[in-house]
Amino acid sequence: MSHPSAPDSERPAAVSTAVQILADAFADFGVRHPIQQSLASEFIDLLGDAEDPFERARLAGHFTASALVVSGDGTRTLLTHHRKLGMWLQPGGHADGDRDLARVALRETEEETGLGGVTVRPGIFDLDRHWIPERKGVPGHWHYDVRYLVRAGADESFAISEESLALAWRPIIEVAEGEAHDASLRRMAQRWIEARDRHP
Numbered sequence: 001m002s003h004p005s006a007p008d009s010e011r012p013a014a015v016s017t018a019v020q021i022l023a024d025a026f027a028d029f030g031v032r033h034p035i036q037q038s039l040a041s042e043f044i045d046l047l048g049d050a051e052d053p054f055e056r057a058r059l060a061g062h063f064t065a066s067a068l069v070v071s072g073d074g075t076r077t078l079l080t081h082h083r084k085l086g087m088w089l090q091p092g093g094h095a096d097g098d099r100d101l102a103r104v105a106l107r108e109t110e111e112e113t114g115l116g117g118v119t120v121r122p123g124i125f126d127l128d129r130h131w132i133p134e135r136k137g138v139p140g141h142w143h144y145d146v147r148y149l150v151r152a153g154a155d156e157s158f159a160i161s162e163e164s165l166a167l168a169w170r171p172i173i174e175v176a177e178g179e180a181h182d183a184s185l186r187r188m189a190q191r192w193i194e195a196r197d198r199h200p
Helices: 008-032 034-047 101-113 172-177 183-198
Strands: 061-070 076-082 092-094 126-132 141-151 164-171
Touching (some): 034 141, 061 183, 076 101, 101 141, 126 183, 164 172, 172 183
Antiparallel strands (some): 126 141
16 A cells, blocks of 8 residues: 655655654663563664665565554454464554554554554554564565554454454453463563553
């Protein structure tokens, strides 16, 4: 999907500002979550790479964004049975040049789930660097995934996109404790439960 871009004269300043905002957000995340501080530093380092890390053409690795989608009552999360990976995961995708990764996470949520009335909470919720195996001629590479918390609205009805085999609302406690789920997804579910219980 194509998205409108700024005039050439506005791009350098806008790009610089967006990258600085992300650098500050990564640093802040590392302070809030010391166990992932070294990982946050790797994300900051990638921002300065000469080859654009917001484009999937950077085959050594590039930024992606995803969302832990939480129901309005805070007890469930919407997962997608990913068609390519064959796993139950949170919705997300490539930045494709967009340096506003919160916007990417929100857009991917809307496109992959069909949910309306969703909102993204400010601030990075989680970071994860994971390996994507070679597939259909695309070499294996790293995804530097920046995760955000997205809250669903009153209407929880969803629509399955071509990227998913299925979608399902799951109790978030089940995801947090379920060994069958991806470790980073369990970590996000546990983080949400802790945050929710601190500020009910």
